[in-house]
Amino acid sequence: MKEIFIEDTLKFINKRVTLYGWVWNFRDHGKLIFFDLKDRSGILQAVIDSTNPGFQILKKSKYGALKVEGIIQKRPENLINPKIKTGEIELKVEKLEVLSSSLIPPFPLETEGYEISEELRLKYRYLDLRRERLFRNLLYRHKTILFIRNWLTERGFIEIETPILTKSTPEGARDYVVPSRLYPGKFYALPQSPQQYKQLLMIAGFEKYFQIARCFRDEDPRGDRQPEFTQLDIEISWVEDQEEILSLIENLYLDLVKELFPEKKITKVPFPRLKYQEVIEKYKTDKPDLRENKNDPNELAFAFIVDFPMFEWKETEKRWDAVHHPFVKIKRTGTKKDLIEKLEKEPQSLFAFQYDFVCNGYEIGGGSLRETDIDILIKVFEVMGNKKEDIEKKFGHLIEAFKYGVPPHGGIAPGIDRFLMVIFNEPSIREVIAFPKTGEGQDLMMNSPDNLDEEKLKELKIKIID
Numbered sequence: 001m002k003e004i005f006i007e008d009t010l011k012f013i014n015k016r017v018t019l020y021g022w023v024w025n026f027r028d029h030g031k032l033i034f035f036d037l038k039d040r041s042g043i044l045q046a047v048i049d050s051t052n053p054g055f056q057i058l059k060k061s062k063y064g065a066l067k068v069e070g071i072i073q074k075r076p077e078n079l080i081n082p083k084i085k086t087g088e089i090e091l092k093v094e095k096l097e098v099l100s101s102s103l104i105p106p107f108p109l110e111t112e113g114y115e116i117s118e119e120l121r122l123k124y125r126y127l128d129l130r131r132e133r134l135f136r137n138l139l140y141r142h143k144t145i146l147f148i149r150n151w152l153t154e155r156g157f158i159e160i161e162t163p164i165l166t167k168s169t170p171e172g173a174r175d176y177v178v179p180s181r182l183y184p185g186k187f188y189a190l191p192q193s194p195q196q197y198k199q200l201l202m203i204a205g206f207e208k209y210f211q212i213a214r215c216f217r218d219e220d221p222r223g224d225r226q227p228e229f230t231q232l233d234i235e236i237s238w239v240e241d242q243e244e245i246l247s248l249i250e251n252l253y254l255d256l257v258k259e260l261f262p263e264k265k266i267t268k269v270p271f272p273r274l275k276y277q278e279v280i281e282k283y284k285t286d287k288p289d290l291r292e293n294k295n296d297p298n299e300l301a302f303a304f305i306v307d308f309p310m311f312e313w314k315e316t317e318k319r320w321d322a323v324h325h326p327f328v329k330i331k332r333t334g335t336k337k338d339l340i341e342k343l344e345k346e347p348q349s350l351f352a353f354q355y356d357f358v359c360n361g362y363e364i365g366g367g368s369l370r371e372t373d374i375d376i377l378i379k380v381f382e383v384m385g386n387k388k389e390d391i392e393k394k395f396g397h398l399i400e401a402f403k404y405g406v407p408p409h410g411g412i413a414p415g416i417d418r419f420l421m422v423i424f425n426e427p428s429i430r431e432v433i434a435f436p437k438t439g440e441g442q443d444l445m446m447n448s449p450d451n452l453d454e455e456k457l458k459e460l461k462i463k464i465i466d
């Protein structure tokens with residue numbers, strides 16, 4: 001295992017070091033070869049002279065993986081390169097070993113990479129990821145998640161994993177399904193979110209839950225969407241006011257930005273809480289870009305959009321659908337009887353304790369207080385077009401669980417990918433995910449989705465119809 005990364009070499013002037021990395025840039029000056037040695041932390045100029053046995057080996061091994069020993073020395077004043085962190089020093093190579101040779105990469109790795117076709121970049125993603133920009137994105141993704149985990153843990157939250165092989169939970173998209181070998185003809189669904197599990201964890205008494213959760217949604221692809229994505233999933237019991245959740249998130253993001261992205265300026269604190277209807281009227285969108293200066297790459301305009309309508313009309317399906325999901329608590333204006341009547345006669349008039357979290361014109365999260373009155377919940381399922389027997393089949397487990405002392409609860413789920421995309425002003429969430437799918441939902445490196453062998457199809461009792 002390596003002990004010294006290239007960025008540490010500044011501490012080793014006039015000392016002997018052993019470094020590992022790739023040959024990055026190669027400049028043959030006849031008697032001397034200059035090359036940049038690269039590892040994940042940066043690059044360092046190295047120089048080897050023609051009397052060294054490593055000289056000939058190096059000539060043949062551009063881009064190869066190297067082990068190099070030598071002395072770190074100061075560069076003469078006139079050869080200092082202010083553009084790189086190690087620009088004042090270089091490595092005088094004494095011993096050089098090629099640990100493995102390399103083909104010439106199919107595209108430049110020293111650039112930001114935006115100029116290269118994305119298909120090619122994704123096919124050779126393991127090379128694309130050597131790019132400094134992508135390393136930074138993934139490093140800060142790690143730091144962001146670590147910060148969130150620690151911050152919530154310090155405040156009494158427990159991270160709990162929920163199943164990936166599960167049953168459909170409606171979040172407004174199609175499910176990805178997995179055939180069951182043991183129960184031919186039956187399917188698991190991949191979770192569109194851990195929504196029902198996290199609510200069940202509230203009945204189970206965990207009170208403050210979070211999870212860095214993978215979600216799967218079969219939607220038409222877009223730049224800020226992927227078939228699978230990661231969200232910070234949160235659920236809290238004994239919540240009586242949605243403001244408790246909003247201020248928790250506000251404090252988390254304020255602390256996170258201050259710690260990890262101090263160069264960012266937040267437009268307004270506290271984050272504005274804006275009513276959905278007013279926002280739609282004023283900005284014609286429910287995710288307004290509230291930055292004061294849209295040319296400033298370091299401005300973050302967070303806001304919460306609150307008071308969403310509960311239902312929207314789906315013309316294609318000729319039915320009412322929940323704007324967010326069916327588990328949202330509806331705002332009361334009269335008695336329970338009034339509410340049931342409104343659900344039956346004018347669902348469009350109902351508003352919900354539902355909020356979106358937006359930043360710079362992107363929706364970076366959403367959540368709600370949850371409905372815990374079983375009669376209302378069943379009515380909501382009915383309004384959405386479910387028949388009685390379907391409700392039992394799809395949601396019977398949740399309705400049953402709600403009979404055992406369900407605490408008032410609510411939650412939210414900010415997206416990790418979209419937040420990082422905004423932070424780094426990236427054009428797509430693919431730039432902050434290690435191995436994303438293309439815009440068309442393919443993994444070009446692994447070549448998936450792919451066919452299944454006859455044998456496996458048989459085992460699953462699945463027939464492919466042309």
Ligand code: ASP
Pocket residue numbers: 171192193194195234366367368411412413
């Ligand atoms: N499950 C919701 C979502 O993924 C978030 C929530 O309501 O907590 O959007």
